[in-house]
Amino acid sequence: MTLIPFPSKKISKKIVEFNINNEIVELAIRPNDLLLDVIRYKLNLTGTKRGCDMGTCGCCTVIIDDKPVLSCLTLAMQVQDKKIKTIESLQENENMHPIQECFHTEGGSQCGFCTPGFIMTSFALLKENKNPTKEEIKEAISGNMCRCTGYIKIVDSIKKASEKIRGKKSE
């Protein structure tokens, strides 16, 4: 956790209400609280990872109103009334979400630390673009950093997931 220094000794909190993983929460938030810290340490949703605190690694990516957002660069104050989705909400029944499944079976995840961030970015991409090309995938994930895979199997995983999702829809 990196703290943004705040001048006054007594920091007044504000109640912020938002929807996270289809649950409405109301939290007392300080103006300098980062969304990432709130998600990880207040709500204990630890699937969202903290890698750099400056928006360079993408490990903290969550979905806010259908867009992938770096939660380490977002103040918690900013999410009033917004809809947030984290990695924990993707699986909705006994099976993993197709993106999760493909990252698993295609080798898109090695150490796994960047994986939730990549999966959330992919989720947003595939919502917007059902059949992205390799180049479009590379472009979309260029804000996420992975040191294990060389991105090749991540791109494969997303490609395969897009096929799976499309296949399911046409069934």
Next chain:
Amino acid sequence: MSHTVGKKTPLVDGAQKVTGRAVYIDDIVLPGKVMLIGKILRSPFAHAKIKKIDYSKAKKLKGVYAIATAEDSDNRFGVLPITKDETAFAIDKVTFIGDQIAAVAATDEETAIKALDLIQVEYEELPPILKPEKSLAPISHPDQKIQPWSKYEGNIFKTVNQSFGNVEKALKKSSVVKNGKFSFNGVTHAFTEPMGVIASYGSDKKLTVWSSTQVPHYLHRALAEVMEMPMHRIKVIRPYVGGGFGGKSDPFPHEMAAAILSKKTGKPVKILFDRDEVFISNHGRHPTKTEMQMSATKDGEFTSLEIDALIDGGAWGSFGVITTYYNGVLSLGPYKIKNFNYNGNRVYTNKPASGAMRGHGAVNSRFAVETLIDEIAEDIDFDPCDLRIQNAYEPNSTTANGFRITSCGIKECIEKVKIASGWDKKFKQMPYGKGIGIGCGFYISGSALPINWERMPQSTVHVKIDFDGGVTVHSLAAEIGQGSDTVLAQCVGEVLKCDMSRIRIYSKNTDTAPIDLGSYSSRVTFMAGLAAKRAAEKIKKQILNAASKIMASPIENLELKNDRITELKTKSSISFNEAVREALHDSGALHGKGHYQAPNLNPGLPRVDELRGKESEKGAPMGGSHKGAAAGLSPSYSMGAYVCQLEVDAETGLVNVEKVWAAHDCGKALNPLAVEGQIEGCIHMGLGQALMESFDYNRNTGRIENPNFLDYRCIPPTMMPDVDVFMIESGDPEGPFGAKEAGEGPILPILPAVANAIYDAVGIRLRNLPMTPEKIISAIAKKK
């Protein structure tokens, strides 16, 4: 047909990772909200005496529970027992910017940071020694000695002089001699998970330490020394680890600090690094200056190799003794080079320590060797691929310094990528700006000589089967994303022919796991894999014995396959569980123990001989008797050859790597999915060092100038080339199911392949890494 080995196997812990359920160090919450947060006070100077530390004000701050300094512990530790030069906190002087001076434990991070500000340290600045050349010079005043215990002159940490054959004689019969001065900037691991540790000293006077580490066993040892506690009262737990690449393979001062603070407060203490602290901690690839000379006859026979390496170790020893040897000896394969001189110096400087990083010690020298080979080829008008094949070792060879090469698929690797890349139609034939190049590699599958010279196996694995029919595997090999848990499951599953879902791996806890030295030097598949296989074989015997009883048929007539045991004559069969239950009757849970100890190493070294007396009868002896003969000795060596095709924009200097054909001889790919992943990841990391990654220091102050991912740039997805992977399976005679390493060796060929391709594209030879656009443009301009 194999049961699981050789099949693409998703990681056994993968489902946890993709669902966000995997628990990494920062995800651990201890019950009761009792955990304190630790923060570290770091030195602002690269070299200074500590005159006074006053933490009285900090101690009075509300919420501060304890402050620890060198007063609390002055025991030395370090990963190599012969060069323990680290302490939990700096004693009397600081040796790099970021050196750990004190640590605070407080209720929360904010309070801890405030407390750090209140600690007053009085320094007497000393001139920092930042250039490695300067560290070679004798010192004129004791203050100039960075680490006072070093026995070498000046600030030299380790000197290695080795000579094999006769270089002078060889030069006389050579018709081409090529030499060059190379320089390599430091690079760092850049794993995505920052290091972190939680220490909990309990009222039972036992210490539990969770840490993001590749080497729980070495951490266990270091904690015992620093805390002056017996090892049996310490437990190390490795949670999920978010990448390592060598950067988490030392015991670290922050781990000691957390343990000390927890003991002082009686509460659990967590220390988590910010990204800049990860950079400060470094232990990345050594900045190195290498002078190299290589000679050959006009018929294309390599005759000699001379290497002079100046290796910048930073402020600590780390794995440095090994690094110093590896910069020389790992150049003695995969080609027959019989005459060899090596002079290597690793020196201390006032910078964050360098250490082990993927391809440890081999990457920089390999770059130089492989580019000189291309220059030789051009001079004597040989095709670079053919020249390499002509000089490559055959299986069952011995190198000039006594490395025993068993399986050896280097020629096949070269032939494979040569054909696949369409080399014969491309090399020297593409338009200006487009180029193709080759590079090869050679690496160890674990070090045959363990770091601690003890009569103890390098890997031990326990397998347990109880009434539930589940197969529990206990090991301390560290899963850090490379798939070590999965490969152990495969080795056990292949023997027991059981459903893979039966197998569960417990590899996180020193209390329950038999010792394994950890995940470094590409040793896990080979050593822990063999131990797992042997443990499973023992259990298989017990199961078959029981089946034999039930089926009233001798073991020879029974076949274990797909969770069933079949009597081959009658074709009647029983289930795995039936046999297990029969075996359990009257005895309880089945146990199988397997271990691995490398075969005899150096007949010439009496101590090792004594240690290895019994093993030597089993394995062929290997290694010479000269000083340092054990460095780089491995039970097996991996090899590889890559061809890289790229385009250089002569206007901007930008390099676009279009395609890589990568052949790696891993003996046998136990899990092709993971092997491919390792090779592709290596190419990513190697391209980074070749083209853009650089650990930059301020020349005057020694401060890291780019301790974040904005300024320390890695290859982004959009710059990754297409890669065709070829897994060459030479079938190692000693590896588990024929396997050898695939985690580090695959980084070696890519760097020189890029450099050689750049030469083919625009006719320039760069000898300084990274080969940035600036350097490329200026070299092109100079050529014109």
